[in-house]
Amino acid sequence: MRNRPNIPGFIAITVLVFFYLPIFYLVMQSFNEARFGGPWRGFSLQWYALLFDRPEVWRAVRNTLIVALSSTAISTVLGTLAAWCLHHYRSRLQQSHYVLVYAPLVFPDLLMGISLLLLFINLGYPLGLGTVILAHITFCISYVAFVVLGRLQDFDYNLIEASQDLGAGWATIIYRVLLPVMGPGILAGALLALTLSIDDFIITFFVSGPTSATLPLYVFGMMKQGSPTIINALCTLFMLATFSIVIWGQRYLYRR
Amino acid sequence: MAALLEIQSVTKRYDNLAAVDNVSLELEAGEVFSLLGPSGCGKTTLLRMIAGFETPDSGRILLNGKDITALPPNKRTINTVFQNYALFPHMTVFENVAFGLRMQKKAKPEISIEVDAMLDLMELSDHASKKPNQLSGGQKQRVAIARALVNKPKLLLLDEPLAALDLKLRQRMLIELDAIHDEVGITFLYVTHDQSEAMSLSDRIAVMNHGKFEQMGSPVEIYEAPINSFVAAFIGDTNFLNGKVTAMPNDEFCTVRVPSLGDLLVWKDKDVRVGEELNLSIRPEKLRIARKKPEKPDLLNCIQAVVEDVVYLGSLTKYRLKSGEYTLIVEQQHGHYLLDEKPITWEEIVWVYWHSEDGYMLQSYQQDDESLMALSEDMPDE
Amino acid sequence: MNKPNRYVEWLLSVPTYVWLIVFFVFPTFIILWIGFKPATLNGGIDEGWTLQNYREIFSSNYTPILLRTLSISIWTTVICILIAIPVGYWLARLPARIRYWMLLLVILPFWTNMLIRIFAWKTILHPEGFIKNSLVFLGIVEPNATLLYNEGSILIVLVYTYLPFAILPIYAAAEKFDFGLLDAAADLGARSWEAFLRVFIPGIKLGLITAVLIVFIPALGSYAIPDIMGGSTSEMLGNKIAQRTFTDRNLPQASALASLFAVVVMTPVLVYQIRRSLQ
Numbered sequence A: 001m002r003n004r005p006n007i008p009g010f011i012a013i014t015v016l017v018f019f020y021l022p023i024f025y026l027v028m029q030s031f032n033e034a035r036f037g038g039p040w041r042g043f044s045l046q047w048y049a050l051l052f053d054r055p056e057v058w059r060a061v062r063n064t065l066i067v068a069l070s071s072t073a074i075s076t077v078l079g080t081l082a083a084w085c086l087h088h089y090r091s092r093l094q095q096s097h098y099v100l101v102y103a104p105l106v107f108p109d110l111l112m113g114i115s116l117l118l119l120f121i122n123l124g125y126p127l128g129l130g131t132v133i134l135a136h137i138t139f140c141i142s143y144v145a146f147v148v149l150g151r152l153q154d155f156d157y158n159l160i161e162a163s164q165d166l167g168a169g170w171a172t173i174i175y176r177v178l179l180p181v182m183g184p185g186i187l188a189g190a191l192l193a194l195t196l197s198i199d200d201f202i203i204t205f206f207v208s209g210p211t212s213a214t215l216p217l218y219v220f221g222m223m224k225q226g227s228p229t230i231i232n233a234l235c236t237l238f239m240l241a242t243f244s245i246v247i248w249g250q251r252y253l254y255r256r
Numbered sequence B: 001m002a003a004l005l006e007i008q009s010v011t012k013r014y015d016n017l018a019a020v021d022n023v024s025l026e027l028e029a030g031e032v033f034s035l036l037g038p039s040g041c042g043k044t045t046l047l048r049m050i051a052g053f054e055t056p057d058s059g060r061i062l063l064n065g066k067d068i069t070a071l072p073p074n075k076r077t078i079n080t081v082f083q084n085y086a087l088f089p090h091m092t093v094f095e096n097v098a099f100g101l102r103m104q105k106k107a108k109p110e111i112s113i114e115v116d117a118m119l120d121l122m123e124l125s126d127h128a129s130k131k132p133n134q135l136s137g138g139q140k141q142r143v144a145i146a147r148a149l150v151n152k153p154k155l156l157l158l159d160e161p162l163a164a165l166d167l168k169l170r171q172r173m174l175i176e177l178d179a180i181h182d183e184v185g186i187t188f189l190y191v192t193h194d195q196s197e198a199m200s201l202s203d204r205i206a207v208m209n210h211g212k213f214e215q216m217g218s219p220v221e222i223y224e225a226p227i228n229s230f231v232a233a234f235i236g237d238t239n240f241l242n243g244k245v246t247a248m249p250n251d252e253f254c255t256v257r258v259p260s261l262g263d264l265l266v267w268k269d270k271d272v273r274v275g276e277e278l279n280l281s282i283r284p285e286k287l288r289i290a291r292k293k294p295e296k297p298d299l300l301n302c303i304q305a306v307v308e309d310v311v312y313l314g315s316l317t318k319y320r321l322k323s324g325e326y327t328l329i330v331e332q333q334h335g336h337y338l339l340d341e342k343p344i345t346w347e348e349i350v351w352v353y354w355h356s357e358d359g360y361m362l363q364s365y366q367q368d369d370e371s372l373m374a375l376s377e378d379m380p381d382e
Numbered sequence C: 001m002n003k004p005n006r007y008v009e010w011l012l013s014v015p016t017y018v019w020l021i022v023f024f025v026f027p028t029f030i031i032l033w034i035g036f037k038p039a040t041l042n043g044g045i046d047e048g049w050t051l052q053n054y055r056e057i058f059s060s061n062y063t064p065i066l067l068r069t070l071s072i073s074i075w076t077t078v079i080c081i082l083i084a085i086p087v088g089y090w091l092a093r094l095p096a097r098i099r100y101w102m103l104l105l106v107i108l109p110f111w112t113n114m115l116i117r118i119f120a121w122k123t124i125l126h127p128e129g130f131i132k133n134s135l136v137f138l139g140i141v142e143p144n145a146t147l148l149y150n151e152g153s154i155l156i157v158l159v160y161t162y163l164p165f166a167i168l169p170i171y172a173a174a175e176k177f178d179f180g181l182l183d184a185a186a187d188l189g190a191r192s193w194e195a196f197l198r199v200f201i202p203g204i205k206l207g208l209i210t211a212v213l214i215v216f217i218p219a220l221g222s223y224a225i226p227d228i229m230g231g232s233t234s235e236m237l238g239n240k241i242a243q244r245t246f247t248d249r250n251l252p253q254a255s256a257l258a259s260l261f262a263v264v265v266m267t268p269v270l271v272y273q274i275r276r277s278l279q
Helices: A007-030 A046-052 A055-088 A092-106 A109-123 A129-152 A158-165 A170-199 A202-207 A215-225 A228-254 B043-051 B093-103 B108-121 B137-149 B167-184 B195-201 B219-224 B229-234 B370-376 C003-034 C052-058 C063-093 C096-111 C114-125 C130-137 C151-176 C180-187 C192-203 C205-220 C224-229 C237-247 C251-278
Strands: B005-014 B017-027 B032-036 B058-063 B078-081 B155-159 B187-192 B204-209 B212-217 B239-247 B253-258 B262-267 B277-282 B288-290 B300-312 B316-323 B326-333 B349-355 B360-362
Touching: A007 A228, A007 C063, A007 C096, A007 C114, A007 C151, A046 A228, A055 A092, A055 A129, A055 A170, A055 A215, A055 C003, A092 A129, A092 C003, A092 C251, A109 A129, A109 A202, A109 C003, A109 C237, A109 C251, A129 A170, A129 A202, A129 C003, A158 A170, A170 A215, A170 A228, A202 A215, A202 C237, A215 A228, A215 C114, A215 C224, A228 C096, A228 C114, B005 B043, B017 B043, B017 B058, B017 B212, B032 B043, B032 B195, B043 B078, B043 B155, B043 B187, B078 B137, B078 C180, B093 B108, B093 B137, B108 B137, B137 B167, B167 B195, B187 B195, B195 B219, B204 B219, B204 B229, B212 B219, B212 B229, B229 B239, B229 B277, B229 B360, B239 B262, B239 B326, B253 B277, B262 B300, B288 B326, B316 B349, C003 C251, C052 C251, C063 C096, C063 C151, C063 C192, C063 C205, C063 C237, C096 C151, C114 C130, C114 C151, C114 C224, C151 C205, C151 C224, C180 C192, C192 C205, C205 C251, C224 C237, C237 C251
Parallel strands: B032 B187, B032 B204, B078 B155, B155 B187
Antiparallel strands: B005 B017, B005 B058, B204 B212, B239 B253, B239 B277, B253 B262, B277 B360, B288 B349, B300 B316, B300 B349, B316 B326
C-alpha cells in the first residue's frame, strides 16, 4: 500500500504504553528505597521483607488458596456437566438451562454480591470462608461451562458411538475417550476459574466475614490505610503469581 | 488513435521476487483483453496495480494518455469485479449498486434512475431489496458487475469473476458477459487461469508466467501458433517431441529426427539450421489414428504406435498411445469414415498420422518444468 | 429420543440447574422483594410492604448520583469504543505471527487484579507521583492541583480497566471482516475514511454491540474504582449501594437501588443477549 500515516498503528502503540506504564511504575516503586514512593532513591528489598513479616498477609494468602482451589474444583465439575448437557441435548430443558448458565456472565458483580449477601443474611448463614466459596462457585460455573462448551463444538460424537460399537461400556468411554478428548477444554476452564477466583474483589467484598479476607480484600484494606510501598511489593508478587498461571496455561494448552 | 490504457515497463517486487517483471501492454478502447496464467504468475498483481491497490516499483500506467500510476483507486475511472464479488453484506442489492454513485455525491433521484436502469439491464430488478446472502452465486456475480458498470468506468477489470461458480453457471455467465460487453461497449480486462474462459471471451490474450508475458495475441494465434512449450501446454493439451534438424528438402519444410520415432517432416515456421535441436508441439486433435496406413502419405507423417488406453468422452474419444519413448495423446471425433468395422481398442497396433503443417516448432523454454507440471490441475488463483 | 436418555439428561442437568436457581435466580428475587420492605432503625428488615425506598430513590437526593453514574459510564464506553476500534482494526491487519504476540500484550493487563490496576494509577496520579510532577514541570497544571479524587481520575481508571474488554470483541469481529470489501469501496470511489465508516464499521456491528455492553454494564456497577479514585463528591451508584449496605445497614434501601439497576439495565440486555445467542 502507499505510505500514508498509520493512524491505527499509532493509537495501538499509545494504548500499549498506556496499558503497561502504570504496571511498570508500580513494580519499579516496589524496589524503591524511598519511603513514600516518589523519586528513585536506590534499589531495596526492604518492602518485601516487611511484607513477609506480616501474619495477616499469610492468612490472606491461605484464605485465597482455600477459596480458589475448592471453588475451582467444584465449579469445574458442575460447569463441565452443564457444558456436556448444553452441547449434547436439544430440549426445552436445555434452553432454560442455557439462559441460566448464560445470565451470570452478563450480570454485574455488584448485583451478584449484594444478592448473595442478602440470601445468606436471610438464611441466617454466618459470613465466612464458606459463603465466599459458595459465591465463587456460582460465578465460576458459567465461565467453565462456556469454555468447555467452546471446546466441545469440535468434539465428534461419532467417537462415542464408535467406542460403543467396539464394545466399550460407559465407564470405559468416560475414562478412555471423553476425558482425554475433553481434557484440555476442562483444564482451560479450570484455569480460568482459578484466576477469576483469585482475582475477585467485589463479590468477595460483599459475602466475606471478619476472618475470611482474601488477598484482594487485604490489598483493598491496605490501600485505604496502609503503607503504599508495601502494597507495591504485594501487588508485584500477586501479579507475578497470576501471570505465571496464565502463561503456563497458555503454553500448556496451545502446545502442539 | 492513442491506446485507452498503456502499461509501460511496469515492475513490482515482493521481497526481491518480481511478481510483475518489466511488463508493457496497450489496450484499445472497446476490446476484451485477457490475462491468462497459472496462480502466482503475477496477473492479479498487475490487475491490482491497474486498479490502484498496489503501486509499481518502476514503470508507468497511463489511462487515456494521463499518468495514473500514483493515483489512489478512488480517483481512477476504473472499476473492478472482484473474485469473490466483495459485495457489502450489510447493504441491499440496490444500495450496493448505488454505492459508487453516492460516493460521487450524485443527487438521490439521479442515483435512483441510474441504479434502476442498471438493475433492469442485469435482470436484477426483482432482487433490489435483497441482501447479498439471499442471492444465488450467479445473481451475486451480476450484482458485482452491475455495481462496477453503473459508474460508467473507462475500463472494467474482472478478477477471476467466474472462479466461484460451478461449471454450468460459468458457461452461462460467459455468454452473459459477452452480451453485456456488446451492450455497454466498455473495455474489459479479464484475469483468469482458465484458458477456455479466456479463449471464448477475448479479442486478445496475454499468457503470463513468472511475472512476464510469454505471448500476446488473438485466441487463434495463441492456440494454433504457441510460441513456446509453456504456452503450448497451458493452452489446451499437446504432445511434445524433441529432435534435431537433419535436412532441408525445400524452403518450406525440414526434416527432424526424433529419437525412437524416426524422421518427421515439419513445416518451417521458424528460421532453423541443420543440426539445431528443437521442440515440436502437435495438438491431440490434429493427430489421426487408423488401423491401415493412409494411402497418400506425401505431406503426412506416419508412425506406428500401441494403444494403451481409450477414454470415451461422448463428443470425442481420447487415446493414449505408446510409440518409441513417447506417450502420445490423440483426440478423435466420431464419424463413420473414421470408425473401422469395430472400434480401436487396447493393445492394438495402429498408425498415427498428421499433416506436416500441423506440427509447430517451439522456442525452447528456460524455466524449470515445475510450472508445466502444475498446469493440468485447475487451481484457482489466490 | 428414548426414555433412558431423558432420564440421564435430567440427572446430568440437575446439579447446575439447582445450583444456579438457589444461588443466582433466588437471590435476585430476594433483592426485588426486600426493596419493597420497610427498614428498621437497627439495620433489620421490618414486616409489611412499602414504596418508601423507591420514593426516596426518585427524590432529589439520588438524582446527582444517578446522573453522574450514567454520565461517567457513557463517557467510559464512548472513549473505550473510540480507542478500541482502531486498535482492533490494527490487530486484525497485522501479519499472523506478530498478531499473536500483540494480542497477548493486549490481553495481559486483563489478568492483573483490578485493585492492582487501580493502585498503580493512584500512585501515578498521587501528589508526589510521576504524572503530577511531569505535568507541573511542563506547566500544564498548577503545583497545588489535585489529579486524584475527582471524576476525571475515575474515568481514566475505568477506561484503563475496561479497554481490553472492548478491544477483544471488536478485534474478534474485525478478524472475520473481509478486508477486500475496503478495496471494493475504494474501487467504487470511497476515500479511506468513507470506506472505514460505511463498510468497516457496519461490518463489525455485532462486535461493537458486545463491546458496548461489556464496558457499559460493569461501568454502571463499578464500586472499587470510584471508592478509591473518587472523592466524596464523585460517588457512583455502586458506592451508594455499598454504603447503604455496610455503613447505614439500610438493606431495603440498598436492595431498592440494586433492583432498579437490575430491572432497568439488566432486563433489556439479558433479553437481547440471550435471544441473540439462542439463534
